[in-house]
Amino acid sequence: MANSGGSRRRASMGGPARSTKRSAPKPSAKKAQKQEPERRRPAPEPRIFRLGAVPGATPGRWIDTWKQRMPHVTLELIPIEKSSQRTAIDELDAALIRLPLVDDSLHVISLYDEVPVVVASAESHLMAVDQLTADDLAGEVLITPLDDVLGPLDLPTTAPSFRPLATTADAIATAATGVGIVVVPMSLARLHQRKDADYRPLLAGPTSTVALAWPRERTSEDVETFVGIVRGRTARSSR
Incomplete structure (x- = not known):
């Protein structure tokens, strides 16, 4: 009996094994559609954003952000003069200007105020201190150029x-x-810096406000993007 039982077990163990492998299900039509490569959106057409800037304006960090955020739009920086800034704005997308400028046809956003400085010879006694007051300038010859941006002092x-x-x-x-002294915003003193001249801040002096301006009727997506950049908005911020 033991041998008979052993034979049955061996016969059972030696029999053909049944396959447990199942064929993979065919992908549904919906899944097949998802697996197809997505169509690429056409690249935006290249264009130019023309930004004017008065002497001393420093848009460098904004331009760097623009290049990262708007690689398909070339920002062209156009030098303009304060005396003709209003006329120049009509030929530009936007401009960094100096106030005052009152014109209801323009959007104007104040950006920052510049500290006034006194520029004099590097050997002048005025350069012996870290900052100056109006009283320190008594009797000095004040040179005011025709392109002055501060007005009467x-x-x-x-x-x-x-x-x-x-x-x-x-x-x-x-x-x-x-021969004398010049009073200008600090950015202009740096722009025209010389080895034989130096400058010191003028306490309680007149400031110069740099602003962004553009025609109201020509407000575009590019203009709004640049406004967002100068205001410190991130690429994901809402307008």
């Missing part, structure tokens, strides 16, 4: 004996000789 200075100079660069070059 209430300072105890005297007028030069020579004709007004055309540009801020000319005025600073003259002040560097020790």
